[in-house]
Amino acid sequence: MKKNQSSRRKFIYTTGITALGLPLLSSFSNCNPSTQNKKTMNKNKLGVALVGLGGYATSQLAPALLQTAHCYLAGIVTGTPSKAAAWKEKYNIPDKNIYNYDTYDAIKDNPDIDIIYVVLPNSMHAAYTIRGFEAGKHVICEKPMALSVTECDAMIAAAKKANKFLSIGYRLHYDPYNLEMVRLAKDKVYGDVKKITSGFGFNAQKGIWRLDKKLAGGGPLMDLGIYCMQGLMYVTGMEPVAVTAQQSPISDATKFIDIEETLTCQFEMPKGIRAEFVTSYTDSHNFLKAEAENGWFQISPAFNYYGLKGKTSDGKKVEFAPLSQQAKQMDGIALSIKEGKPSKVPGEMGRRDVKIIEAIYEAMRTGKRVIV
Ligand code: NDP
Numbered sequence: 411m412k413k414n415q416s417s418r419r420k421f422i423y424t425t426g427i428t429a430l431g432l433p434l435l436s437s438f439s440n441c442n443p444s445t446q447n448k449k450t451m452n453k454n455k456l457g458v459a460l461v462g463l464g465g466y467a468t469s470q471l472a473p474a475l476l477q478t479a480h481c482y483l484a485g486i487v488t489g490t491p492s493k494a495a496a497w498k499e500k501y502n503i504p505d506k507n508i509y510n511y512d513t514y515d516a517i518k519d520n521p522d523i524d525i526i527y528v529v530l531p532n533s534m535h536a537a538y539t540i541r542g543f544e545a546g547k548h549v550i551c552e553k554p555m556a557l558s559v560t561e562c563d564a565m566i567a568a569a570k571k572a573n574k575f576l577s578i579g580y581r582l583h584y585d586p587y588n589l590e591m592v593r594l595a596k597d598k599v600y601g602d603v604k605k606i607t608s609g610f611g612f613n614a615q616k617g618i619w620r621l622d623k624k625l626a627g628g629g630p631l632m633d634l635g636i637y638c639m640q641g642l643m644y645v646t647g648m649e650p651v652a653v654t655a656q657q658s659p660i661s662d663a664t665k666f667i668d669i670e671e672t673l674t675c676q677f678e679m680p681k682g683i684r685a686e687f688v689t690s691y692t693d694s695h696n697f698l699k700a701e702a703e704n705g706w707f708q709i710s711p712a713f714n715y716y717g718l719k720g721k722t723s724d725g726k727k728v729e730f731a732p733l734s735q736q737a738k739q740m741d742g743i744a745l746s747i748k749e750g751k752p753s754k755v756p757g758e759m760g761r762r763d764v765k766i767i768e769a770i771y772e773a774m775r776t777g778k779r780v781i782v
Pocket residue numbers: 462463464465466467487488489490493529530531532552553554579580581619625633
């Protein structure tokens with residue numbers, strides 16, 4: 411599963427502003443959070459409340475919500491009073507739109523909030539999503555959707571009962587590089603895809619909730635491997651019929667107490683396509699590569715927010731104008747809500763992935779092939 415490092419003749423796919431339907435990041439360099447958030451500027455936009463102001467909400471989602479055309483940052487839910495004060499100031503959020511985990515349910519009486527975006531540790535996704543629906547709001551829930559299929563079913567049932575939309579934070583469905591991989595496969599530009607491989611891993615710091623099974627639900631598979639699984643499926647347009655998986659020996663038993671450290675997994679795809687990935691909280695990986703009848707195409711890095719790079723066996727370099735994946739994702743979801751159309755990344759997709767994750771863990775534990 412090594413990345414192909416060979417340098418090739420360059421061919422640039424330029425994708426302009428209009429083709430992507432999104433302006434360049436630089437056009438937003440003068441965005442002023444304190445004015446952007448005023449309701450008058452946002453009357454046609456859906457109000458989003460971010461739940462859990464951690465790394466992802468702070469460094470990606472909130473800045474992206476300054477660039478969105480169909481939604482804006484209307485409120486926050488946080489357990490940390492100092493964050494509430496800082497966000498209130500930075501994003502001009504009125505006091506009435508600031509909640510903590512005890513007052514969260516009162517959001518049902520707040521007409522400024524249309525969408526709740528759950529950005530909490532994985533074990534909290536199901537409860538906060540269900541409470542969001544009980545408050546009568548649409549919900550975006552971060553990946554992985556939940557810790558079990560049972561939880562996913564309860565979340566989907568809550569969405570149906572509330573007659574609201576549930577989407578999962580799968581940002582790469584809005585990323586041009588990953589979409590180009592899908593196009594090259596679908597249009598059979600290099601013939602039928604015969605093999606697809608992926609890897610995502612990095613060295614996780616000791617002590618973070620991601621290493622705590624109670625909060626994370628598992629190890630790198632839940633957090634990073636899920637991107638690889640998604641890549642194998644959206645590029646081939648297929649889902650695995652069965653899986654096998656192997657865990658590598660643990661290098662530090664005080665760090666990896668009850669989660670996997672590194673995992674390799676094979677998907678048994680229809681039509682005999684070979685599909686496999688590696689995910690790790692120790693080793694670095696970041697690629698998605700498809701090998702077809704007449705050549706290959708890949709992106710590496712494949713899963714970052716910025717700086718993705720693509721190339722093909724005939725020396726073409728895949729390149730797009732920079733954009734915010736999160737702005738595109740939240741705008742895409744908000745627009746589908748406005749138009750009453752199904753989400754591109756619905757709860758059912760999140761459930762499918764959790765079902766596959768459960769099968770992978772069973773395969774890892776038993777050493778057996780597990781039917782999905
Ligand atoms: P962080 O640890 O940075 O933030 C999580 C936040 O959740 C905390 O800051 C805190 O916010 C709140 N929180 C409430 N209870 C707890 C608890 N018991 N332990 C820790 N935090 C708690 O995590 P991330 O922002 O990196 O990840 C959050 C979610 O987003 C995860 O599900 C992750 O998988 C997903 N994610 C998705 C990404 C993507 O690209 N789609 C990228 C990164 C993460 P507060 O202080 O406001 O209460």
